[in-house]
Amino acid sequence: MWYGPAATKKFGSTLNLEQGLRGSGEINRVLLRESIAATFNAFNSLPFYYNAIEVSTDVVN
Known part of the structure; x- marks a missing residue:
């Protein structure tokens, strides 16, 4: 939900942070993992x- 409706549509609404951080293989899972790491770094x-809001909006765009 942090990355908006486009990410929710792609990954579903039940994916938690731990599952997202374990993403590998498929390029979208890798990008999700890296965006979660960037969000943690921003916080x-x-x-x-970047601040956390910029990370969130830049991932979707």
């Missing part, structure tokens, strides 16, 4: 280039 690292 936890002051020098990270």
Whole structure:
């Protein structure tokens, strides 16, 4: 839900963070894993280039 309706449509609404972080193989699963990692970095690292909202909107676009 964090990444909006497009991600919900692609991955479903029952996928949790742990399942998303285990994504491998299919390119969309890898991109989801990397976007979750970027979101964590945005929340936890002051020098990270993007804030969490920018990560969320840039993943969908």
